[in-house]
Amino acid sequence: MGTLALTLIVLVVHPLHTTLTQLAYRDADRTVEVSVRVFADDFRAVVGHEVTDETAFTYLRLTVTLNDRAGRSLAITWCGQRRTGDVLWLCLRAPAPDGLSGLRVHVRVLLELYSDQINIVQATYSGRRASLLFSRGDPPRPLP
Amino acid sequence: MSDLATFVTLGFRHITNIAAMDHILFLLALAAIYRPRDWRDSLWVVSAFTVGHSVTLGLAVTGALVLPSQLIEFLIPVTIVATCGENLVVRDRPRALWGGRYRPAFAGVFGLVHGAGFANYLRSLFVDQVALPLFGFNLGIELGQVVVLGVAAGALVLLDHLLTLTAAGRTVGALRLRTVAVSAVVGLVAAHWAVERSPW
Secondary structure, eight states: OHHHHHHHHHSOOOOOOEEEEEEEEETTTTEEEEEEEEEHHHHHHHHOSOOOHHHHHHHHHHHEEEEOTTSOBOOOEEEEEEEETTEEEEEEEEEOTTOSTTOEEEEOTTTTTOTTOEEEEEEEETTEEEEEEEOTTOOOEEOO | OOHHHHHHHHHHHHHHSTTOHHHHHHHHHHHTTOOGGGHHHHHHHHHHHHHHHHHHHHHHHTTSSOOOHHHHHHHHHHHHHHHHHHHHHOOOGGGSGGGGTTHHHHHHHHHHHHHHHHHHHHHHHTTTOOHHHHHHHHHHHHHHHHHHHHHHHHHHHHHHHHHHTSHHHHHHOHHHHHHHHHHHHHHHHHHHHHHHHOOO
């Protein structure tokens, strides 16, 4: 009974560990804009104490990957960040000449930090909307 | 996956994750006094908790009610301690206040506090599309609660069987012994959280 109590005490009362990544296809220049919303204190914990454009982009390049149907990695570029309250909005862009259907997406943001982290991906393209969820151990998933 | 399914999954996985100990322990504390034949009473209590939970989650996420998150984080374990305290103090429920039928009201009020706990996170992250995440997340939470309570009921029945094999279980009664054991452990854990999260 004592061990059980100790185990329960070590587990902290926990908040909701989630991020939201939105993918929007831009027909005009055939690119995809990726907006990652993440709680600023969580993001600081993984990139170091200061979130600069450089540290944020370095981290996101490793944890947000987009591959086309042929398996080629899309070249992601940085398009800025802003903060609203507790949340950071991080912007990425990549060329997607074949559109988003069939694009393999993998969002591993913060998965190394929390075992119960769940990353939501919402994609809007060709008049449709699709969602994906990623948690620890999940493989990349294609958009329908 | 549709947006609704995404948020239902998010709520369900959140509540059934072992890391969601605050919510799970509160449900365990609520369930600790019931036997399988008391399922109607337990259903009233859990339904009241769900209604309270949904009301504040809705009000807080839509911005109709702004609650200081530090106070809410402190009050959540306080509700667990209070539930465990009530479990321990009230021995003869039929002779308690209102024949012990105050528990749904008690659970409903505590549900109001727990609902506020998620609200700040949802409102911050889904600022531009809050209705669907709110509905889906809440539905997932409620489905997860049913699963947690089912597992808790099974575990409590098993514990009763084990306790009837002990001398204390035969003397005091397995139900009372299990109520005391579960409430004491859960209450201590929650008290530790409350002290840790005290805003003062």
